Amino acid sequence: MSQQKILVIALLQRGVVSPAVYELLTAGRSLANVLKQPLAAYLPGGTAEQAKELVERGADRVLWSGHAALKDFNDELHAQAVLAAAAQEQPSWVLIPGSVAGRSLACRVAVKLGAGLATDINEIDPASGAVKRSHYSGNLQATMEFKSPVRVVTVQAMVFPQAPAQAGRAGEVTELAYAPAAAGTEFISFQAEEAGEIDLGGAERIVSGGRGVGGADGFKAIRDLAHALGAAVAASRAAVDSGWIPYRHQVGLTGRTVRPKLYVACGISGQVQHLAGMSSAANIVAINTDPECPMMQQATYLVVGDMFELLPLIVAEIKKRRGQPVAA
Structure with a gap:
């Protein structure tokens, strides 16, 4: 042996x-x-x-x-x-x-x-x-x-x-010689992620949206910030279950577990199921109108306010510091 x-x-x-x-x-x-x-x-x-x-x-x-x-x-x-x-x-x-x-x-x-x-x-x-x-x-x-x-x-x-x-x-x-035996399943096709998407698994920066995003259209602000930061886009289960964003973006017990250097949580209250998937992030920025929500207690940096007012300002500041044109 x-x-x-x-x-x-x-x-x-x-x-x-x-x-x-x-x-x-x-x-x-x-x-x-x-x-x-x-x-x-x-x-x-x-x-x-x-x-x-x-x-x-x-x-x-x-x-x-x-x-x-x-x-x-x-x-x-x-x-x-x-x-x-x-x-x-x-x-x-x-x-x-x-x-x-x-x-x-x-x-x-x-x-x-x-x-x-x-x-x-x-x-x-x-x-x-x-x-x-x-x-x-x-x-x-x-x-x-x-x-x-x-x-x-x-x-x-x-x-x-x-x-x-x-x-x-x-x-x-x-x-190693390998001769496949019969299988009950067959590979049909592979559906690639949208062009330009960063995979959650190895992402160092992630911008995530929850129930506070309000709908599928609200994720445009999330994606704009993610693009400015070179970050992946994530979501809470509530946002996925509502049909606002595909499941592959879900972080939490029933989704992906991530450990980025930066996790920006926008409109996410911070249920334990979601925290289980991202609480090991090195830095957590929480943007929420509720200063008492669990995500705020977990965060490294807390921002109390409306994400739809704040995110465009953050994106504009990032572009300004990089010398990029800023939309009026």
Whole structure:
């Protein structure tokens, strides 16, 4: 039986290695160093060149499969491929990005491996094997321990730093033969985000709107500020449920979890479900007419006022300082 390894699953986003994978390599290296196990990675749907980059970023051994069936994410087919890699690598830990795709994949893999599963974790103790995840806007930190010898975890984005590239670093790169079995689902098409949109997952700046935006037209002011700041656009569940903005922009327990350097909350009261998705932001600016709302209590900077009066003034000031023309 081969030596157990730490196994990172390197998922792709439209053919590109997800930045979250580089964060997993940092987490995996910490585990590998303490447990004295090699750090392996599996790249489904990737290329040999992408596999070599994972070696440069810390993996000791990388398996990759370039089969066309893995080009677009399908949790059934990807689970088959990951299980084939796990059978070869005999992992003690399987680290998977905490994305929608990653969580779906992790469930299937954990069941088939008979492994323990923990999702959306933000801390790993390599010595004890315990993991932690936050609840209730970070007010509660749950510690979980595994009874199973194999542990499958999904890791929240932007918790660990990205592993830096080390040009010339040596490691093993091997193609893993993969023959897909029949699947009950089929990939049909991919719908891209609107041109110019910044993805919430890795955004350093986010401007978000809630019930106080008042309607779909109100998000124009949100988008104008986001464009001026080079920020992503987000929303509360109330705004999404009202049909004002697509679900992909939703932040909170039932949406995305984000950790930007700047989060501007406009017209968002700050229900606990929303705070759970953004309370780890480095700086929170709350703009609201209610000075007593929960978001104001959470904010680094508080602005009491009407967002529709304030946001155009902020945009104009940003343009002025950049020497850009300001609309009259």
